[in-house]
Amino acid sequence: MTVQVYSDYGALSHAAARLIAAQANQLVAQRGSFSLALAGGHTPARLYELLASAPYRDQIPWDSVHIFWGDERCVPADDPASNQGMARRLLLDRVPLPLEQIYPIPGELPARQAADQYEKLLKDFFTRRATGFDLILLGLGADGHTASLFPRTAALHETQRWVTAVHLNDSQPDRVSLTAPFINLAAQVVFIVSGAGKAQALHMVLEGLYQPEVYPAQLIRPIQPPIWLVDQAAGQKLTGQSIIEQSD
Numbered sequence: 001m002t003v004q005v006y007s008d009y010g011a012l013s014h015a016a017a018r019l020i021a022a023q024a025n026q027l028v029a030q031r032g033s034f035s036l037a038l039a040g041g042h043t044p045a046r047l048y049e050l051l052a053s054a055p056y057r058d059q060i061p062w063d064s065v066h067i068f069w070g071d072e073r074c075v076p077a078d079d080p081a082s083n084q085g086m087a088r089r090l091l092l093d094r095v096p097l098p099l100e101q102i103y104p105i106p107g108e109l110p111a112r113q114a115a116d117q118y119e120k121l122l123k124d125f126f127t128r129r130a131t132g133f134d135l136i137l138l139g140l141g142a143d144g145h146t147a148s149l150f151p152r153t154a155a156l157h158e159t160q161r162w163v164t165a166v167h168l169n170d171s172q173p174d175r176v177s178l179t180a181p182f183i184n185l186a187a188q189v190v191f192i193v194s195g196a197g198k199a200q201a202l203h204m205v206l207e208g209l210y211q212p213e214v215y216p217a218q219l220i221r222p223i224q225p226p227i228w229l230v231d232q233a234a235g236q237k238l239t240g241q242s243i244i245e246q247s248d
């Protein structure tokens with residue numbers, strides 16, 4: 001796999017914006033559309049702002065882009081915890097993307113119902129086009145989770161469904177997540193990881209023993225290996241085992 005290490009969060013975010021713009025143009029030229037699943041959490045915030053600003057905004061063929069999410073918290077879209085809300089504020093409300101090409105996970109519904117509804121939407125969409133997303137953007141938690149695939153949860157063992165409901169505990173909202181088998185059908189998975197707090201998890205995911213119960217991001221093994229975009233703080237514990245390209 002390829003690990004590209006950037007000097008800081010800003011450089012990392014620009015690299016991710018360049019990659020997404022390039023992939024969007026390539027896929028639209030090849031197939032007439034580009035399906036992109038967004039990550040939640042804080043790391044992609046600067047990336048989303050960049051995609052909504054020059055030069056990237058003007059480089060992307062938004063009228064052929066279809067936007068999805070890799071996971072969602074079961075909260076209303078205007079809740080600060082909503083992945084949909086963040087992406088709309090920072091990106092989708094600021095680019096000329098047809099509204100009917102934005103496919104949010106219905107976080108206002110109970111998790112199981114939202115998962116069923118989103119899975120049906122995905123099956124309708126992809127049955128007509130391809131087997132999986134053109135690009136899925138994923139983050140990495142300090143505990144090694146990705147999307148809402150958390151350590152030691154039932155979601156890690158889902159082999160049939162594309163989308164699953166996730167109950168963590170009674171003090172957090174339930175979640176909805178793409179499953180590892182469906183993420184692995186994507187043509188390209190891109191991880192974006194920033195900050196010293198992720199260094200241990202990144203090292204263990206990429207260079208530790210294969211133990212996906214503990215480090216669920218290890219379940220993400222698409223045919224085309226993921227591209228890891230990290231900053232130096234997150235990559236500080238990586239050794240020579242990972243192919244590291246110092247980039248900026």
Ligand code: 6PG
Nearest residue numbers: 040041042043139140141146147
């Ligand atoms: C979510 C995300 C989740 C996120 C990681 C990293 O909904 O929380 O999809 O998988 O990518 O938790 O989050 P940060 O970017 O905030 O560190």
